[in-house]
Amino acid sequence: MHVDDDLPGDQLPLVAVPLPGSLGARLIDDLSRVECPGLTARRRRREELSGASHDPIVWARARGANVVDVEGNRFVDFTAGFGAALLGHSHPSVVAAVQRQSTRLLHALGDVYPSEPKIALERRLAELAPWPARVILGLSGADAVEAALKTAALATKKPGVVAFVGGYHGLSYGAVGVSGYKTAFRAPFAAQLNAKVVFAPFPSVLAPSPDEAEQAVEASLAAVDAALATGEIGAVVVEPILGRGGVEPAPAGFLAALAERARLAGAVLIADEVYTGLGRTGRLFRSIAQRCVPDILVLGKALGGGLPVSACLIREELAQAWGAPDREALHTSTFLGNPLGCAAALASLDVLTRPETADQIRETGQRLESTLTEALRDHRLGVPRTTFARLLVGLTLEGGSGRALAVMRSMLERGYIVLTGGVAGNVLTLTPPMCLTEAQIDGFTHALVASLHATRVP
Ligand SMILES: Cc1ncc(COP(=O)(O)O)c(C=O)c1O
Incomplete structure (x- = not known):
């Protein structure tokens, strides 16, 4: 019998043991003794706020x-594991691809001696892009955001970034520096973050009246214009729909207006489609569906079907900036392009791109x-x-x-x-x-x- 024959994935809930149960409680107790205390502190705060237990x-x-x-x-x-399991957990195509790959090659030599799945995945991703593209793979959404920010800095030679209040791009240093989601994430590290980030307001589509919606767009674009006018901004980074920021879609025309403004100011538009991309919002790329052609597309979450793999897709001409500096591979890591993740992503993309x-x-x-x-x-x-x-x-x-x-x-x-x-x-x-x-x-x-x-x- 297949181990999961009793779990086809389409069943209703069955909570027979009251939460968290004795085994669960013991495991969580173990965890809270060794895990970074930040997570335990969050649990306590949640319990105080809600008056309910938040034992995981x-x-x-x-x-x-x-x-x-x-x-x-x-x-x-209803979270699909932070959005990663868009296809469903343990999709059979992804599991089969990982099983096959795991008997052949678990790890290769990244940017020096790559594996076949890495090459195939980069080729596949480049084909999906709306322009001739180059690809930088990563292991997390934040990794791909870092690659996007570095590309913008190399290509424009300008250090500044326009980002949005409520936007979330991950928690590594570059990414948290442009995440306007909550100041609490940036505050303790502020001295180590890019000081040339300007946060513009993100216009809400659901303003109380159409007039106010229009004013919100104008106010946001005015803040973007003011930042671009300094001549220091190399990138505008935006989520087509604020995901973690509360499912707040960009109003019609807003993303295209950003792309146009960035182009005129010699900056690049980075569309962070880690949440919205690869079909979750109905199209492969939400930005393109909104008639905006960004310069860089950032993908993660659903790409690996549950394995950690992300990608930064870059317009060919911008990517050329990586060719010049020092002739060094300036952006790589031990596990980047890991064969298992790449095999999983190829299998996921096969399913995600089917009509x-x-x-x-x-x-x-x-x-x-x-x-x-x-x-x-x-x-x-x-x-x-x-x-x-x-x-x-x-x-x-x-x-x-x-x-x-x-x-x-x-x-x-x-x-x-x-x-x-x-x-x-x-x-x-x-x-x-x-x-x-x-x-x-x-x-x-x-x-x-x-x-x-x-x-x-x-
Ligand atoms: C839009 C967006 N960008 C980037 C990230 C960061 O991805 P990760 O958590 O894989 O680093 C997230 C994570 O939720 C996200 O929603």
Whole structure:
């Protein structure tokens, strides 16, 4: 019997052992003694804010939309593991590719003596780009953002970057320096970060009135223009939809306006599509679907189908800047282009680029949107705002971050894994896998309504 025959991935939750269970509790206790205390501190803060336990569950297995913890409880994962399992956990094509590759070559010599899967993946990614492209691979989204920022600095010889309040690009030094998501992430390291980063406001599409929406775009572009006018800005970095920042889509025309402004000012536009890219929002690249052609595209999360691999796609002419300096390979690392990750990414891309996949994402996204819209219409539930971009969904809750965390916990106890996001922490963020079934969407919706009732603000 295949080990996962009892976990096809399309089942409803089954939480038989109350969370976290004795084995789970023991493991978490072990973890809290050895892991960086930052994570334990966050748990305590969450408990204080929400008045609910935030002891984690410990994952043991996952397939499709289902996750099973060490107690044998079964959940439905509406996060797809931070968005990485867009195809579903342990997609059979990805698993088969990893199994095949693991018997041949686990590790090669990166930029010196590469492996075949690395070469094939770079070729495949270059074909997907909207222009003749060069590729720099990475292991995380932040890695690919670093490659993008370095490319901009080399190509323009300008150190400054325009980024956006609420934008999230990862936590390595270059990436956190341009992440306007929360100042708390930058503050302790501020002295070590790029001092020439300017944060512009990100215009909300859901401003109270069309006039205010227009004013928000103007204010944002005015801030971008003022920064570009200094002549010091080499890059504008933007997410087509703020992901961690609360599922906030760029208004129509905004991304194209940024590309045009960057071009006129001799800067490059970096579209960070780590969350939005590769189909999650219905198209392979959200920026291009919004009629914006960026200079650099950053991909991660879904690319590896669960393995750590990311990519920075660069317009050919910009990438030439890497050819000059010192004739050294200025940007590489031991595991960059790791054969297992590359084999997984090739298998993922095969599925992600099929027309049937786009259809499935559209259908699942539509079903989720119509079911949730109908259920959340009742204003007593305290969900004043919803944002749907296929499989990237934000539900803004009344009651602030404390209530959002209480809903997150209540949903977990009912067998549904969700995360909170947004600058104020009050957005329930759903990034499910594309293989959600109708029954899973209905079950989720019932559980959500019950959790919202249970946590109602008086
Ligand atoms: C838009 C965006 N860029 C970059 C990153 C960083 O990716 P990673 O966590 O893999 O470093 C994230 C992570 O959530 C992201 O959402």
